[in-house]
Amino acid sequence: TGVDDVREVIVEPLSISPIRDRFKIFIIDEVHRLSKSAFDALLKSVEEPPPWVKFMMATTDPHSVPVTIHSRSQVFELRALPFNSIRETLRTLMTKEAIRIDDGALALVARHAEGSMRDALSALDQVLAFTAEDVTAEDVSTVLGLIGRDIQFEIVETVAAEDLQGAFDVAARVVDTGVDLRLVCRELARLMRDLMVVQIDPTRYADPEIASEGERPRLEALAK
Numbered sequence: 001t002g003v004d005d006v007r008e009v010i011v012e013p014l015s016i017s018p019i020r021d022r023f024k025i026f027i028i029d030e031v032h033r034l035s036k037s038a039f040d041a042l043l044k045s046v047e048e049p050p051p052w053v054k055f056m057m058a059t060t061d062p063h064s065v066p067v068t069i070h071s072r073s074q075v076f077e078l079r080a081l082p083f084n085s086i087r088e089t090l091r092t093l094m095t096k097e098a099i100r101i102d103d104g105a106l107a108l109v110a111r112h113a114e115g116s117m118r119d120a121l122s123a124l125d126q127v128l129a130f131t132a133e134d135v136t137a138e139d140v141s142t143v144l145g146l147i148g149r150d151i152q153f154e155i156v157e158t159v160a161a162e163d164l165q166g167a168f169d170v171a172a173r174v175v176d177t178g179v180d181l182r183l184v185c186r187e188l189a190r191l192m193r194d195l196m197v198v199q200i201d202p203t204r205y206a207d208p209e210i211a212s213e214g215e216r217p218r219l220e221a222l223a224k
Contacts, residue, residue: 003037011045014053023054031057032064039066046072080115083209089117090124094135099128103212104137108146111190147174147184149211152191153218160222198223 010026018024028034034042046055046069057073059065087110094101109127113120123144131139141148151174158166174184194210198219204210211219 001033001035001038003035003041006034006038006041011041014045014050017050017052023052025054025056028055028057030059031069032059032061036066039069043068043072081117082115083110086110086113086115086117086120087208090120093121093124099133099135101135102137103208104149104214105135105140107208107212108137108140108144108148112140112144112146141179145179145183147177147179147187149191149215152187153215153222155188156191156195156222157218194219195223 010028013024016024045053049055055073057065057069062070062075087106090106090109091101094106105127109120109123112123123140127135127140127143130143137148137150140146151170155167155170155174158170175181198204198210205216205220
């Protein structure tokens with residue numbers, strides 16, 4: 001991310017035209033992490049590149065990119081990928097790799113990614129490094145520090161039953177697992193949102209983003 005790196009890797013090779021292809025394309029990922037000096041060194045090249053050069057800069061923090069660079073760029077806002085696209089891509093990948101993974105595990109990883117395929121693949125890599133060739137939702141919960149859907153359902157069922165002692169017991173179990181309690185609250189809010197959705201539109205019970213096949217009976221009972 002320093003000025004010397006930018007000069008060596010990008011600025012100096014610019015004058016050499018591509019031998020094989022029409023364009024020489026520089027892809028700079030996480031471009032907002034460049035130092036101010038590095039941006040300054042890059043500015044002239046972005047402003048007046050040779051005709052065979054294209055720059056592609058990716059960032060999750062566009063506001064940290066200097067206006068001088070921003071104003072000379074065409075900006076594309078990439079939308080988050082839907083849950084089903086992420087889940088089915090992961091399923092296809094696991095099939096090719098001959099790795100067994102249950103629907104609940106796939107759903108947990110896809111939800112955790114929140115629209116980012118890269119994050120989903122990174123998370124799945126972590127899980128596979130820990131497990132064998134048969135991945136369960138419990139494995140995903142353990143490795144990624146997530147709260148599983150079973151205990152989410154149990155929490156909401158306990159509240160719905162107004163079981164005060166049970167609420168303390170289940171809360172203690174959640175704390176003992178060591179998961180981030182902010183993530184617990186986020187996942188519970190998501191489950192409550194799912195319950196509201198199926199109350200309004202019962203056809204959404206069949207939506208895998210709402211619940212896997214094995215979770216639907218519990219979801220139906222809670223929605224009532």
